[in-house]
Amino acid sequence: MIEYATLDHSRESWRLDETVWTRVRNVIAFLMLLGWAGCAAGYVQDSDRFFRSYLVGFLDMTLIALGCLFFVMVMYLTGSAWSVTVRRIFETVMVTIPLAAVLVLPVLGGIHNLYEWSHSEHVAHDKILLGKSAWLNPEAFVIRAFVYVLIWSVIAIRIYTNSTAQDKTKSVKHMDSTSTWSAPGLLLVFLSVSTAAFDWIMSLNPHWYSTIFGIYVYAGGGLACIATVTVICLWLRRHGILAQSINLEHYHDLGKWMFALTVFWAYIAFSQYMLIWYANLAEETVFYSKRLVGSWKFVSGLLLFGHFIVPFFFLIQRRVKRNLGALLAAALWILTICYIDLYWLVMPNFDKEGVRLHWLDAVAWLAVASTYAFAFWWQLKKHSLVPEGDARLEQSLAHVNV
Amino acid sequence: MENSSLPAALEQKELHGIAAAFESPDKLLKAAKAVRKSGFTKVEAYTPFPIHGIDDILGIPHSHLGRIVICCGAIGATAALSLIAWTGSGDPLLLPYWTGLGAYPLVVGGKPLFAFEPSIPITFELTVLLSAFGAVFGMFALNGLPQLYHPIFNFRHANRITDDQFVLVIEKADPKFDATECTRLLQELDPVSVEMVEE
Known part of the structure; x- marks a missing residue:
């Protein structure tokens, strides 16, 4: 065993301060109230628009929780040591996923407003939709939505309870149990997120299909999840929480992940685009031709530059990843562009002439985001902010990027 | 501890520096800090594995x-x-x-x-x-690879650098270098052995 000369043994508190916690909880609760009241008003005013805006908000936040689920499983399977001090934040975001069972209800309720294949009289006259009706029918859609959330919830809760039990027992058997769950879990989660993306987003344009679509959506979710964790950790740091346990080295690694996933997203997005461009078949190119109309073409260009080129050259620099202000700016920008990406996937199916912003876009997102945030904040207080029973904790605290 | 003196024969040969072997990375880090504090700049460490923090102590700039x-x-x-x-x-x-x-x-x-x-x-x-x-x-x-010869191989325990010993060398190229002074300094830092290494 190496004795690290740099290790600082004076420990900070790994519990949330009661007054800070209450104040933040009140703010989140207020925003939640505001969001849902706005949603109710919006639903009465323009139910079509409400469901569309809500779908984007729901996808954005749910994919963040799913991204955390993916990363926690990967951390266990690879036995990564750098991530131990930030892992509890990932886990707490991840374990909010059962909420999706409730938050998905407006999407299921708005099925006839959102999905043309849900109208049986419309499908009857459409040979292609008729052929797809074994998968794309309202009953199967609803059942599948709950099956997805069930799969995610079982795995997330299992991993979370293992991790928190380890805080007390310090036993490695919890870690082994999670690793055992993670390998099949990763496969199941990837497949279910992929089909969920087919159901919830791709079927908005039911004649079109792309097999890489699920990975495209999940790549954005993974990126947004790293950005979210970075923002949460930096916010906690500003309030003097976890300022020593999560140090510059861990932020540097979070920055590397943001960079890596920016590249991965671009790789997947381009793979989809190039094949469709090359084949040039009418039933495939419709996806892009819809997004090159009117002001949508500027959004498409924004994604190329804002989702890849600019973050690529920004985050490739070591000094940016090691500058917490710059890293925060990058994380916030990435969260914004990931939302725009989903908006770009959903809205051109409805706003065919060009971008049409609506106040409900912001309000519906706020409702979903604050609900997930409330669950996160509630759960965060229950356990230590750092997995203190983890065998790799010391190694993580002393982690250095060479 | 093996003491080294200045054999007459060695003085004829070019000197590379004074090497000290330590038994743990911790001792090496402490010694490196002390040597740097004394104002030496041409200091090199040879270890079986990367040691966190040694770059900063030795003043090695970030790679280009x-x-x-x-x-x-x-x-x-x-x-x-x-x-x-x-x-x-x-x-x-x-x-x-x-x-x-x-x-x-x-x-x-x-x-x-x-x-x-x-x-x-x-x-x-x-x-x-x-x-x-x-x-x-x-x-x-x-x-500077490939490099077929390096003076550190003249160190008696050079083969243990890839096994269980941590070596610090103050090179002759250092402007403050003085063989007896450096030997004395290194011997104070709890080494296993201190030795002169020829070029």
């Missing part, structure tokens, strides 16, 4: 490898795009100078003679290839 890699990557991207534009279009977008100079305009699948879409995979591959070359060969160059 990243800059070499990005330059190679940029060359790769430019080369790929120019090559495709030149061979594909005959009226190249990027190199008007080569117009009509043995290009191979060929219409494939009704696509334009030059388009970015199908050029990206080749551009990507060439960028990655040249970046990887830059990283590997740049690392060799910056490390």
Whole structure:
């Protein structure tokens, strides 16, 4: 065993301060109230628009929780040591996923407003939709939505309870149990997120299909999840929480992940685009031709530059990843562009002439985001902010990027 | 502890520096700190594995490898795009100078003679290839590899550097170097042995 000369043994508190916690909880609760009241008003005013805006908000936040689920499983399977001090934040975001069972209800309720294949009289006259009706029918859609959330919830809760039990027992058997769950879990989660993306987003344009679509959506979710964790950790740091346990080295690694996933997203997005461009078949190119109309073409260009080129050259620099202000700016920008990406996937199916912003876009997102945030904040207080029973904790605290 | 004195024979040979072996990375770090504090700048550490924090203590600046890699990557991207534009279009977008100079305009699948879409995979591959070359060969160059001889092998326990000993050397090139003074300093730092190493 190496004795690290740099290790600082004076420990900070790994519990949330009661007054800070209450104040933040009140703010989140207020925003939640505001969001849902706005949603109710919006639903009465323009139910079509409400469901569309809500779908984007729901996808954005749910994919963040799913991204955390993916990363926690990967951390266990690879036995990564750098991530131990930030892992509890990932886990707490991840374990909010059962909420999706409730938050998905407006999407299921708005099925006839959102999905043309849900109208049986419309499908009857459409040979292609008729052929797809074994998968794309309202009953199967609803059942599948709950099956997805069930799969995610079982795995997330299992991993979370293992991790928190380890805080007390310090036993490695919890870690082994999670690793055992993670390998099949990763496969199941990837497949279910992929089909969920087919159901919830791709079927908005039911004649079109792309097999890489699920990975495209999940790549954005993974990126947004790293950005979210970075923002949460930096916010906690500003309030003097976890300022020593999560140090510059861990932020540097979070920055590397943001960079890596920016590249991965671009790789997947381009793979989809190039094949469709090359084949040039009418039933495939419709996806892009819809997004090159009117002001949508500027959004498409924004994604190329804002989702890849600019973050690529920004985050490739070591000094940016090691500058917490710059890293925060990058994380916030990435969260914004990931939302725009989903908006770009959903809205051109409805706003065919060009971008049409609506106040409900912001309000519906706020409702979903604050609900997930409330669950996160509630759960965060229950356990230590750092997995203190983890065998790799010391190694993580002393982690250095060479 | 083995004491070293100055044998007359050694004085005839060129001196590389004074080496001290330590039994743990901790002791090495402490010794390196003390030596640097005494004002020595040409100090080198030899260890069986990377030790966190030693770069800072020895004042080793951050590697320039990243800059070499990005330059190679940029060359790769430019080369790929120019090559495709030149061979594909005959009226190249990027190199008007080569117009009509043995290009191979060929219409494939009704696509334009030059388009970015199908050029990206080749551009990507060439960028990655040249970046990887830059990283590997740049690392060799910056490390001065391949190197067939190094004075540290004259250290009696040199083979243990790849096993269980941590060695610190104050080199003769240091402006403050003085053989007896350095030996005395290193001996105070709890080493296993201190030795003179010839060039």
